[in-house]
Amino acid sequence: SSAAMAAVRGRALLAPLGARLRAGPRAPLRSAASAPPLYDVVVSGGGMVGSAMAAVLGHDIHFHDKKIALLEAGPRKEYDHMPESYSNRVSSISPGSATLLSSCGAWDHVCSLRHKPFRRMQVWDACSEAMIVFEKDDLDDMGYIVENDVIMSALTKQLDAVADQVEVFYQSRAVGYTWPVPSHSCDTSPWVQVELADGRRLHTKLLIGADGHNSLVRKEAEIKNIEHQYDQSAVVATLHLSEATDNNVAWQRFLPTGPIALLPLSDTASSLVWSTSHDHASELLAMDEECFVDSINSAFWSNINHSDFIDAAGAMFRSALSLLKPSGTAVRQLPPSVAQVDPESRAMFPLGMGHAAEYVRHRVALVGDAAHRVHPLAGQGVNLGFGDIACLAHHLSAAAFNGSDLGSLKHLLKFETERQRHNVSLIAATDVLKRLYSTTMAPLVLLRTWGLQATNALPPVKVRI
């Protein structure tokens, strides 16, 4: 009968469709009517690194006609002026990172909101007199201490400026990713599919994972991650100094329990980053404000961990050095003393290190903490992320100007090679430093004492750092 014929014909039509569905668990159904919107780049994660990535690409002239999407799980963050009190989450921004933020116009906003340049970094040991001072010969700033909220606000403003290129999805958490099969099979969608919590789907030619050290992009791409939880948490707080001072020095002292750092926020305020054991961190949070302030001052000033042997050995080495290199020892400055802590500003978060075995896959790239996580002792975390952005944006810009497929591994691998070469040595060095300074054992203290003194005396090594 005609109905039966129609049914058979209908089923025959559906058969190839079924084959396409069965072809693989990840082959999406291609239907013109319901095709998800296609973006050239989707950046997953709207933190400092993700927002900067989107802003830099959006301002790139070769991306003028491209469509970029930025996915952020949280709400929009913008301030016209900062609240009176400082936020307890701050970052040390290197001059290179400041240049990157300048390139997308965000640095001007940072300067007009709030930031503190510093000229000098003094790093010393709790177990000896050894110290190392970093400063530039000219009058340039070494770096800047900026509240993370300020950076976010500046980036939000600059994202608004390129709204034609960048579409920001706030309150939009990505919950799943679907990867394309290799392009030459040609039957299924060649794009990455992103699924949001509210069920919306996006397609993209390149997915950039900037979603932090627990990156979902990295996990779903099944990229191996070497990670290690340190037995440490960082305690942060906003501190008020006993007296106003030029406050243009960043201080860090290596205690056996972990480094304590004082980062200048203004002439009267500094930010604390104290990495210590989980137990000690909880104690610091629980104790009353006076005890807390006393602990900080004691950590910076006390010589309880010195031993006569180490002091003598250190002094001997220092005189030997001054024979060889008379100008090789710098003046030791004294850190400021703390008077009080901002109420409500104390917080702690656990520390770990991580490094992704691969930064890229076909149509995927990882930047920032999604690719590498490092101990805050070197103040490098976000700077590594900004470095990733500068490198990736450079390669994507060239690829766009060549008419290339943005998700092509060819240029993504160049980014990976460049950044892994740079990042791995720094992350490894930071890890080694962390372990080296976690001990009071004399031989190791001597080693690092002499090492620090020697490094302080040798300009080439210091410049590299």
Added chain:
Amino acid sequence: NVSVSLMTFSFSLFRFTVKRPYSTSHSSVDSKEMKKFQLLAHKWWDEEGEYSALHSMNDIRVPFIRDTLLSRSSNYHLGNPLSGIKILDVGCGGGLLSEPLGRLGASVTGIDPVEDNIRTADRHKSFDPVLAKRIQYKSSSLEEIVEESMETFDVIVASEVVEHVADLETFIKCCSQVLKPEGSLFITTINRTQLSYVLGIVVAEKIMGIVPEGTHEWEKFVPPEELEHLLESNGFSVQSVTGMLYNPLWGAWSWVGSTSLNYAVHAVKGGAGGRARPTDAPSQTDVQQHPATAGTAG
């Protein structure tokens, strides 16, 4: 008559709907060549497969075309450098060169006599709505579109094609017909030298498999002098001839001084007055270097 039987063979094989306007004994399409490419029609887009050398050739031929056209234009936007330019990609294959040109803003018409190639190209572009609009593919030879496309295109690109055509002079004449006055013709091809036999056929095809075996016939390679002569005597002015070299270790192409192997030509069709504009770049003996330009970030 061999040419007539070639024509009938093509007719029966490909069922052209457009009747040939005239029966000519000269056709630029060689059916033996078509058969070779048909077998590999589905392999175009495997970047690591048989066509990997063509994929990496984009790294130099796209900037070459882009920068030449930018230098001849006074009105462009770096975000969309080829916007408003109509390009004909002759022998487009799977669309390897059409797509980057489309991404840079050009309106591209890609033609190829092998229907399977066109099918692959159409399918590949269909997933990107921007490209789908900017690029049109057609299964056709160059002669077949001449009548409907007189002086239609700003640019013709014939990359790795002239070493496969049966009649090069007809091919060039047709290019001239469909190109606007002062339009640009870009050709990349292989020289006919002892070196190109050893490296281009023996090593590339038989030993290293850089190119699928049987792809090229050395007798059809074109020396740059011959190409230049044909171009100049058919209304073109040759602007530059530059050597290209493939490094199989890195899988990368570069510009070189010698044209003994691969080379690229840029020629301009004479103006409306029928004479080509005077050139400041003498051809062949004075090769120009095309530095690899990375895109400048804005």
